[in-house]
Structure formats: C-alpha cells, structure tokens
Amino acid sequence: MSETSTITVVQRPKSNTNILQNKLPVWVTLQLTDACNLRCKMCYEWGENGAYHGRKLSKLDKDVVLRVIDECLPVKPYFALFGGEPMMYPHFEDVVGRIRHGDARVDVPTNGTFLKRKAESLIEIPPNRLWVSLDGPEEINDAQRGENVYKKVQEGVETLFDLRETKGLKEPKIGYTFIVTPLTHLYIQGFFENCLNLEMVDHISIEFQTLQRPMSMKNISIYLNAYLVFRKRRVLLA
Numbered sequence: 001m002s003e004t005s006t007i008t009v010v011q012r013p014k015s016n017t018n019i020l021q022n023k024l025p026v027w028v029t030l031q032l033t034d035a036c037n038l039r040c041k042m043c044y045e046w047g048e049n050g051a052y053h054g055r056k057l058s059k060l061d062k063d064v065v066l067r068v069i070d071e072c073l074p075v076k077p078y079f080a081l082f083g084g085e086p087m088m089y090p091h092f093e094d095v096v097g098r099i100r101h102g103d104a105r106v107d108v109p110t111n112g113t114f115l116k117r118k119a120e121s122l123i124e125i126p127p128n129r130l131w132v133s134l135d136g137p138e139e140i141n142d143a144q145r146g147e148n149v150y151k152k153v154q155e156g157v158e159t160l161f162d163l164r165e166t167k168g169l170k171e172p173k174i175g176y177t178f179i180v181t182p183l184t185h186l187y188i189q190g191f192f193e194n195c196l197n198l199e200m201v202d203h204i205s206i207e208f209q210t211l212q213r214p215m216s217m218k219n220i221s222i223y224l225n226a227y228l229v230f231r232k233r234r235v236l237l238a
Contacts, residue, residue: 024075028068031082032089033059038111040133040145042181042209045084062091066098073102080107081127087114097125107131109177113149115156119163126172131205132157133177136187137195144183161200175203 034057036046045052069079079099086092086108099106109131115122122130135141138150157174164172178184178191188206192198 024072025077026075027078027080028072029080029082030060030065030068030095031084032065032086032092032095033057033084035059035088036084036111037088037113038085038146038149040111041183042144042179059089062094065091065095069095069098069102073099073104076102076104078105078107080109082109085111085114087118093121093125096127100125100127108172109133111145111149112153112156115153116159117156119156119160122160122172123163123167123169126169128171129173129175129203130160131175131177131203133179134191134195135179135181135184136191140184140187144179144181157200158197173202174200175205176201177205177207179207179209181209 034045034052034055036043039046041048043050081089081092081095083089087110089095096106096108105128107129108127110133112132112134115130115132132153133145134150134153135144141150142148160172161174164170164174176196178188180188192204
C-alpha cells in the first residue's frame with residue numbers, strides 16, 4: 001500500500017446481539033490511485049494549491065484491495081471508490097465486480113471524462129451510483145476544470161444513459177456534483193435549469209470548495225451568499 005493512496009473504514013457501533021458486526025465496518029472508502037488526468041483549479045489534490053504536486057504517483061495494491069473487500073463483505077458495507085480519478089485505476093472493473101458480486105453497494109465519484117470509453121463495462125458490472133463532476137455551463141466549467149471537459153463529460157453521460165436505457169437497466173444511477181467556488185457560485189441555478197437533461201439525472205450534490213489557504217472576507221461573503229441563494233431555491237433538489 002502506498003503512503004498516499006488509502007483505505008478508510010467506519011466502524012459499526014457495538015452491539016450485544018451480533019459479534020461479527022462489531023468487528024467489521026459499515027463504510028469502506030478506497031482511494032485507489034493518486035493519478036488524475038485533469039488539473040481542476042480548486043482541487044485539493046492536483047489543483048493550484050493541491051497537495052500532490054511533486055509527489056510520486058501511487059496506487060493501492062490489487063491484492064490488498066480485494067482482500068479488504070472480501071473480509072468486509074459478510075456485513076455488506078457501503079463502499080466508495082476515490083482517486084485521483086478512480087477510473088484510471090488499472091483494476092477498477094475488478095474492484096467494482098468483486099463488490100457487486102458480493103451483493104454490497106458501491107458509489108464512484110468521477111470527473112466523467114472516461115464515461116464514454118468505459119460505458120460498456122459500467123453497464124456490464126455497474127456501480128450503484130456515479131457522481132459526475134460539472135461546475136456550470138461550458139465556459140465556466142472549462143475555465144475551472146480544463147478545455148473541452150464539459151463537452152466530453154456530457155457526451156459520456158449521454159452515451160452511458162442511452163446504453164442503460166437500451167438494455168432496460170436501472171444502474172448505474174447517474175448524478176452530478178457541482179463545486180461552488182468564487183468562479184461558479186453565480187451559475188448554480190442556471191446550470192441545473194439550462195444545462196442538464198433532468199430526465200437523465202438521478203441525484204445531485206452541491207458542495208463547497210475545500211481550500212488550502214485562508215479565505216478572504218470577499219470569498220467568505222461569496223460562499224455565504226451562494227448558500228443562502230441555494231436554500232431559497234432548494235426546490236431544485238425535488
């Protein structure tokens with residue numbers, strides 16, 4: 001196991017009725033790889049103030065990952081697969097397959113740029129939910145995440161959705177994660193109203209940026225205003 005790729009578990013509360021569940025976790029997070037193909041400006045790993053610059057890329061050993069999964073499967077915990085970009089992990093399909101064949105749930109946050117390429121495998125052995133990152137209309141998203149990212153992600157979502165519908169399947173569920181930053185905060189409502197085909201969206205998450213440096217009073221004001229505006233328009237979550 002590398003020094004940066006990690007395995008995190010959340011222990012089940014103690015119980016007098018089930019000794020096995022006292023020893024195994026309810027939630028397992030696997031940071032499969034440090035690698036990512038994007039350099040999103042706000043990212044705490046590879047962004048402008050990210051912690052991974054200058055580090056040697058690392059990934060979890062496949063045998064270690066599969067052993068952890070097998071040892072936890074008796075209590076069917078919730079698994080989450082992270083990176084970097086988790087779909088860049090060379091054994092990604094093996095990991096998802098081991099979890100799903102063990103009748104446990106797994107969610108995958110992704111930058112979405114591999115969805116089109118991996119659509120067939122994502123349908124064949126699907127995660128339960130995909131969380132696809134987009135941060136506004138094309139111009140704004142690409143200013144934060146990189147040139148042509150918006151178009152590539154949306155094409156991937158459409159390809160995956162169409163394939164899922166053609167095969168009459170319900171998974172993977174497809175959702176979006178929107179990161180609120182000083183660049184994107186004015187575009188929350190417009191993004192969900194004008195940029196998405198809501199018939200393809202199963203879930204959404206709106207998250208505030210994790211910063212590596214102190215926030216200015218101006219940025220604090222921006223975040224608070226964005227939060228208050230969104231609370232007033234929370235009908236978007238319905």
